[in-house]
Amino acid sequence: MTEATIRVVLVDDEPLVRSGLRAILTTEPGVEVVAEADDGVAGVAAVDEHAPDVVLMDVRMPGLDGIAATTRILQRHPATRVLVVTTFSADDYVLDALRAGAAGFLLKRAEPDQIREAVRVVARGDAVLFPTAVRRLVGDARLQQPHHASLIGRLTEREREVLRLLAAGRSNAEIAAELWLGVETVKTHVTNVLGKLGARDRMQAAIFAYESGFSDAVSGL
Structure with missing residues (x-):
């Protein structure tokens, strides 16, 4: 096909x-x-x-x-x-x-x-997504997002892992390999993350993670 x-x-x-x-x-x-x-x-x-x-x-x-x-x-x-x-x-x-x-x-x-x-x-x-560049662009914008912490608190531990990797620029296949999950399972987790954060797509979820400070500890950013 x-x-x-x-x-x-x-x-x-x-x-x-x-x-x-x-x-x-x-x-x-x-x-x-x-x-x-x-x-x-x-x-x-x-x-x-x-x-x-x-x-x-x-x-x-x-x-x-x-x-x-x-x-x-x-x-x-x-x-x-x-x-x-x-x-x-x-x-x-x-x-x-x-x-x-x-x-x-x-x-x-x-x-x-x-x-x-x-x-x-x-x-x-x-x-x-270029994590280093986006993180630099976001800068101090996280200080203007006080509601982010409560929304991130709604994520399960697995969803938080998926968000960290998504914000680091990983594709679904790469996330699946790192977490030892199936690609379809990762797609489900990504959909759940977007829904809980109110993000329209992966990029907005990644920006959310940077603005909240959630992704600061991710290596390589």
């Missing part, structure tokens, strides 16, 4: 960036760039028209920026996955976009293979 084609929309106000991304993605089997847009308004319209699987979204654009565009897209098309493309990992706009529901971010200088793999990762429902 062949996999469905991953349909992608590119949103960036720099034509050179869009053409570069298109060139990278059109060489990947099973990936199709269905539309391009040069600002947030046009990006939302392109998603309305094509209902893509993945949107590669610049965050800093004139008019409607990538954060507002991401919010609108996910309100209208919750199944679409948004992958932020940015120049600097320390850009505060990146954290705002992740909080708005983006499934991850990439640097514009990323290698072509990293970009292709990131599109596949988010298309299958995982997050493109």
Whole structure:
């Protein structure tokens, strides 16, 4: 059985960036760039028209920026996955976009293979997470989240283990291997974690873990 084609929309106000991304993605089997847009308004319209699987979204654009565009897209098309493309990992706009529901971010200088793999990762429902960068972006935001501790207290010990590994950037398969669980069991735990935390996806759960300070002790972050 062949996999469905991953349909992608590119949103960036720099034509050179869009053409570069298109060139990278059109060489990947099973990936199709269905539309391009040069600002947030046009990006939302392109998603309305094509209902893509993945949107590669610049965050800093004139008019409607990538954060507002991401919010609108996910309100209208919750199944679409948004992958932020940015120049600097320390850009505060990146954290705002992740909080708005983006499934991850990439640097514009990323290698072509990293970009292709990131599109596949988010298309299958995982997050493109760089723990060190996200932790730095969150910074002192945890001080503004007093309700986090009570929500984390609702998690079982196994769910807490899954959240720690999820926040460290592990995929379901990697979590399953580390905890000696089946992948389907891990998927169930992840679903339960998202429900108890009120997170829409893995990325929001990971940000929650960082903002609360829960993931500070995870090695390698």
